Amino acid sequence: MEPFWNRPLSDRQLLTFMLAALFFHIIPFLMADVSYIDDHWISQYAHGSWLEQGRPLIKPIYQGLTFTAGAPNLFPLPLLIAITSMAFAMTRLVRHYFSTPSxxxxxxxxxxxxxxxFLQxxxxxxxxxxMILSMATILYALTFTNSSALIKVLVPGLMIAIALSLYQPSLNVFLGLFCIELVxxxxxxxxxxxxLKCLVTGWLQPGVGLVIYLVSVSVFINSGRDQFxxxxxxxxxxxxxxxxxxxxxxxxxxxTGSLSFGIPLLILALLGYGQILSASWKTAVGHSDKTWVATLGLLLPFALLLVIPGFSLLLKDFNPQARVLMGFSTLGVALFYLVHSVKTNRHYPFGLILIAPLVFMTSLSYAYGRVLVLQKELSTQVLYSLTYDLETQPRLxxxxxxxxxxxxxxxxxxxAEGTFRWMPVIKYILNANYLVMPQMLPRAGVTQIGLFTTKAPDLDKGFGAPLVDRRFYSIHVRDEEAYIVMKKIAEPEHYPWKQ
Incomplete structure (x- = not known):
């Protein structure tokens, strides 16, 4: 009897699996319910500067969902809609890769x-x-088929332009998946x-998408993200x-833990890639075809590695955050696909090894969700402490x-010291470079906070001792104005228990 993991899935079964897999992965974010960086000021004003950032389609999405001219916070409704769209797109991608998927x-x-x-x-x-909708649109562009060569370029090009209008780094996902198409x-x-025809089509599609995007959006961008x-x-x-x-x-x-499955996964993927190159080399006719196979075979792995950071490498305003590494996902897809391509004399379920990295990535998601909760608790404690001082100090x-x-x-x-020690990548993904932001203070009823519009004043000149001096912040007063200064914490995170 054939194992259940090898039985063909119907379209409904495949879509149900994708929906369940994606929903299971976002449960930590639903439970944490954390406003992350930009969310604080966007939710306060129900408005975001998306047009100036080159992402003009985000605002109409929120306007359509809320039937308003603004963007009230609807979380988690937009997330649930996005993962549904992503599930349909990923189902389409599976059908694109495998005729009878299991x-x-x-x-x-x-x-x-x-x-x-992508957790960030x-x-x-x-x-x-x-960002999820942007990636889903990229998948539809990649899997679009038509007998007309012109339509096969223009329609995916338009889809890519739409994806870029939602989140620009999603272009790296298309380029990475296109490398898999060449494989x-x-x-x-x-x-x-x-x-070569596939290669030209694959380059024309993002080329057309970039032209449409730049012509329609670049005039509105003023964030410096369009400069190389x-x-x-x-x-x-x-x-x-x-x-x-x-x-x-x-x-x-x-x-040590991730390498225990990562090394066998890489070995199997390299074996599958070697078998593909070997078979293609043997069937190539003539010296030119063999040279083409060898050249393409050598360049594709490097191309897959380069699209991990992708175009973020070329921008003048360098963004070092984890969220721009969307191209890393295509490396994972390539490895998974190559494992499935391994052929042996006897049938071995090599695909079962894919479960281990997926469990690992799921564990990262749930651990990261707990860290988000810890960060929210610390921020809330400092926010309440600051609000208390603002309300109880007579001078203030x-x-x-x-x-x-x-x-x-x-x-x-x-x-989160223990989590950071055993899962160090979570600290990079978290990017919590703040405890309290001024946009968070209205949540505690404080509304008269402004920002330093220029360089922060020298607190040693004309300010005297701080009126309030706490561990995480100090409050200085001069004339009729007060300055809240958050401190930079230099203490270690590790506090060993005394026996």
Missing amino acids: LLHALVPLPLFYNPF NLSYQYDGPA RCLEQKKSCPAT LPLNSHWGPEMIERLFFFSEKISLLFT KQISRFHFNGSPFENWLPA
């Missing part, structure tokens, strides 16, 4: 959503659903002209530095205007 085949596209670095994207209650061309032993790193003597060293930075952050995933009741100066906090979270 349960093990259905695991192949899951790294797109289970990508550990999912942390945003407002932008997170848009499939080699696997199907397509001729050199047929593979200048080509001068500093370009090479800067590029190397950025590559080393992301390499260091990605290496945080590799612990006479102040007409408060100014707020935050200090980089560098993920200081003692309660």
